[in-house]
């Protein structure tokens with residue numbers, strides 16, 4: 498069923514069971530790839546909160562979980578070059594294997610900014626795990642973008658953590674703008 502958020506119309510796009518199935522596969526892959534180490538999983542708030550909660554329930558290897566908070570949209574429909582950092586990472590990541598968990602990669606600016614900042618702290622490795630990716634919108638695909646749930650077109654999406662003007666994060670499924 499279609500829904501309206503702040504005057505815009507959205508239609509169902511990715512169902513909750515489809516998301517759950519994909520998240521299980523992504524978690525299983527991380528269990529294999531990081532079996533030899535104890536990764537630090539960094540959730541990039543706000544949009545990734547639902548994805549990271551479901552994803553880490555699928556992780557069976559020892560791991561640490563922490564968060565950082567960045568914002569690049571400021572309520573509009575397209576990401577801006579300006580990134581605001583609200584919460585910094587508090588753990589020492591030197592020599593550690595990092596998995597950055599994002600909701601969606603659009604231009605890639607947010608992640609490139611974050612990666613540059615993290616590299617200074619000398620982690621052993623950085624990989625990005627994003628639920629969604631909009632390849633046609635990438636300025637430059639971050640080399641670290643290794644795990645992707647769904648590649649989508651240049652649609653604006655809400656739900657499962659993603660918002661439009663701070664609304665829609667609570668939806669169980671993903672909707673796209675009509």
Ligand code: IMP
Pocket residue numbers: 544569570576577599600601602603604605606607608652653654655659660661
């Ligand atoms: P980027 O820096 O252009 O890659 O933008 C990434 C950030 O913009 C994401 O972490 C989201 O917060 C936001 N974003 C990008 N596309 C969408 C969308 O379709 N819906 C909601 N937020 C989005």
